[in-house]
Amino acid sequence: MxxxxxxxxxxxxxxxxxxxxxxxxxxxxxxxxxxxxxxxxxxxxxxxxxxxxxxxxxxxxxxxxxxxxxxxxxxxxxxxxxxxxxxxxxxxxxxxxxxxxxxxxxxxxxxxxxxxxxxxxxxxxxxxxxxxxxxxxxxxxxxxxxxxxxxxxxxxxxxxxxxxxxxxxxxxxxxxxxxxxxxxxxxxxxxxxxxxxxxxxxxxxxxxxxxxxxxxxEGISGTVVSFMLPESVAPADAAATLGAVLGAEVRVSGRLVEATVDRPTSTVHRATGWALDQGIELEGLTVKRASLEDVYLQLVERAAAP
Amino acid sequence: MSDFPSNASMVVRQTRYQVKFFSRVPVALFFTLALPLIMLFLFNALFGDHDVVTDQGSWPVRQFYTGGLAAYTAVSATYSNLANMVPIRRDEGVLKRWRSTPLPTWGYIAGFVWSAIVIALAGVVVMLTVGVVLYDLSIDWMKMPAAFVTFLVGVGSFAALGMAVAAMIKTASSASAVANATILPLAFISDVFVVTDDAPSFLTTIGNLFPLKPFVNAFQDCFNPLVDGWAFDWQALVFIAAWGALGSVVAVKKFRWEPSGAEPRGRRARRAATT
The missing domain is CATH 3.40.50.300 (P-loop containing nucleotide triphosphate hydrolases)
Known part of the structure; x- marks a missing residue:
């Protein structure tokens, strides 16, 4: 009923x-x-x-x-x-x-x-x-x-x-x-x-x-790779710079950098490789399954995009 | 499943609830019941001992204003009280909450109106009792049926007008201002506080257009020793009732449950326009 x-x-x-x-x-x-x-x-x-x-x-x-x-x-x-x-x-x-x-x-x-x-x-x-x-x-x-x-x-x-x-x-x-x-x-x-x-x-x-x-x-998901924005990257350029480094779309909120990806191994590899080249530490590096929150943020972002 | 409560028990419960609510709002209690009594004390202190001497006899002047003040109490318990409280309750969202329950609309309004009438009755009885006990107000029992009928027509009509004004008031913050701004100046030209025969004629005309003056005079006449017989003023009663009918129509047509500004207008419209 x-x-x-x-x-x-x-x-x-x-x-x-x-x-x-x-x-x-x-x-x-x-x-x-x-x-x-x-x-x-x-x-x-x-x-x-x-x-x-x-x-x-x-x-x-x-x-x-x-x-x-x-x-x-x-x-x-x-x-x-x-x-x-x-x-x-x-x-x-x-x-x-x-x-x-x-x-x-x-x-x-x-x-x-x-x-x-x-x-x-x-x-x-x-x-x-x-x-x-x-x-x-x-x-x-x-x-x-x-x-x-x-x-x-x-x-x-x-x-x-x-x-x-x-x-x-x-x-x-x-x-x-x-x-x-x-x-x-x-x-x-x-x-x-x-x-x-x-x-x-x-x-x-x-x-x-x-x-x-x-x-x-399940439907959207993937895995969320996140870390804190290194000081060497200006917040204004963060999305572009780190997007290129990770080869994925990057969300920046405050100092938190997040990317939801399907193949986390390669993303983490790119991120850590870049950090080693720069001689910096990726603070708070985390890899976790997408939560409903990530799904939600993705959906809303997608809906707002033209 | 049991039945809905009977209409009678529902109205009694709603009325009791509104009276109890009223009794817990000190400012409402003061303005509705205490202030007219304070006026009675002041009037008596200022000129209560003067006598009115006519060829039919001589009476203390208080015999000629206590009834008028009692009528004003009834108006403040109905008109001012409802015009004040309903918008406040509406803006608080209390009306909207009741709207979500199975209580019929008329049941809620009946509670409001009956409570106002009960409060008015209490106010009038207290005022007249104080008049009799402290100030030798004389009661002519032959005129009391007219006093009662005049009271009923008056409070019914002023309650309807209070609901009508409440429906037209936009926000709670303006409710008290509107209620007072409409009734207080009118009271001065409606023989509530001062009775003069030589007021400018335009003020007399304005006073005659509204129902307050006929109500005050019709009620006061029931205590006026110079008025003979039963003291029914049918013409005034019809005039007051006509205003009451007009008030009812407006009140029913314009009644709103929603707090002001609940429907998104300006802000959301602007935000959408900029994105």
Whole structure:
């Protein structure tokens, strides 16, 4: 069964195509991650599915319903954690959970909800007095209080400390065990890699790649050779100079030089040969399998190239 | 799967929630409930002991403004309160969050409006009680049905107008300014603070165009010993209700859930244009 279906979705603001022909579908019980930079169209896509925005054209259905009708039956079955949305800061965690749960047909109890998101100790604190990360957990709590079949998580762990992130990953995984379908947006590749069954990469409003994290890594990948930029090379010339030395396309960010290559042995040989000729040491020389992050950077670069 | 909660229980819960919320915002409490009371104390201290002498008898002047101040309290609890709070809640994203839940739109709005009416009722009752207990305000029970009906028509209409203005206000930061800038000057020419018969005629005309003056006068008449009978002012009530109907239409048509600036416009457009 398909829980979410998006077909040739467009959202235009005048000349700007925030979403420009996106299609994907998410099966029941699946975790699907939309990955992309700010402005890539992730939130716009999700907000159309949540019923907050109207698409310019194309179709979007959630559990077989058109979300723009915002009908009550559908909203009873979805949980939404918006990227940024307020919650009544003058109320305690207990009060907001009880208040929001009261409008659903099936609910989780207070103890269960605060236990799941890890706010047991803050139940009687006012939401306004919580830290940013704790407030984000309140968002999460209110997203799951109605026992949703489909959960939308728009950058759910932004602002979390590492322990809290892990904890909310565990939460999402335990929800999945209950058969909840999750559509997640994130910048964090480790988050997508850990949680998602499938990943869709968005750039400039288009879906530029889709697959399981493993498939994406397999499909493009290669091996990443990296080292720190030697002082003898000016940062401005680094890409050209080192590109010629390595015989591969080179990415330079700060002092980090990276090349993703299919035949790392020869690349490493060229790099070390050049360094010996120059009489310099290649600081931080590393050879590793491409991660989802490298795949992502390559994809985005490729999509931006004319 | 159980059913959705009944409409009645939903509205009661939403109303309770909004009243509780209101009670925890000190600035709202002060401006809505405390400030009119402070005015009552000041008015009484300044000229409460003067008497109004007519051929039908003589009454302390406070008999002629306590009702007006009570009406103003009702307006500040509905119109000013809603025009202030709704845009703030909208910009915080609270409205958007509720939009994601199965609570129907009307259910949320009903909670807002009923809470304003409950707060208005509390404010008016406190004001009149203080008037009776501390300042010998005399209550003519025969006129209380008219006072109650006038109150209901007034708060219903001013709540609708508050929602309409809230829908037209762009950002939360301008909400309080707009709410006060519209109601305070109008109050001065609507017989709330000062009643004069020799105001410039254009001010009288402006006052007559808006619903505040008819409401204040109709409510004050229910405490005016010079007014005979039941004190129903049907003409004023129809006029106020007409404004309320207009407010409802605008409020329903223009109501927004989204915080201001949520739809990408200027910035994203510019960035795209430069790349």
């Amino acid at each position: 398909v829980a979410i279906r998006v077909a040739d979705l467009h959202k235009h603001y005048g000349e700007i195509h925030a979403v420009d022909g996106v299609s994907f579908s998410v099966g029941e019980g699946e975790v699907y991650a939309l990955l992309g930079e700010n402005g890539a169209g992730k939130s716009t896509t999700v907000e159309i599915l949540e019923g907050h925005r109207r698409a310019t054209s194309g179709t979007a259905t959630v559990l077989g319903h058109d979300p723009t009708d915002a009908d009550r039956e559908l909203r009873d079955r979805i949980g939404v954690v918006l990227q940024s949305s307020g919650v009544e800061g003058e109320f305690t965690v207990r009060e907001v959970v009880e208040l929001y749960s009261s409008v659903y047909r099936t609910r989780r109890g207070l103890d269960e909800v605060v236990g799941l998101v890890g706010l047991d100790d803050q139940v009687d604190q006012r939401v306004g007095s919580l830290s940013g990360g704790q407030r984000r957990r309140v968002d999460l709590a209110l997203g799951i209080v109605g026992r949703p079949d489909v959960l939308f998580l728009d950058e759910p762990t932004t602002g979390f400390d590492p322990a809290a992130r892990r904890r909310s990953w565990d939460l999402v995984e335990s929800l999945c065990d209950d058969g909840v379908t999750v559509l997640l947006t994130t910048h964090y590749l480790d988050e997508a890699e850990r949680l998602a069954d499938r990943v869709g990469v968005l750039a400039a409003g288009r879906l530029i790649a889709e697959g399981t994290p493993a498939e994406l890594i």
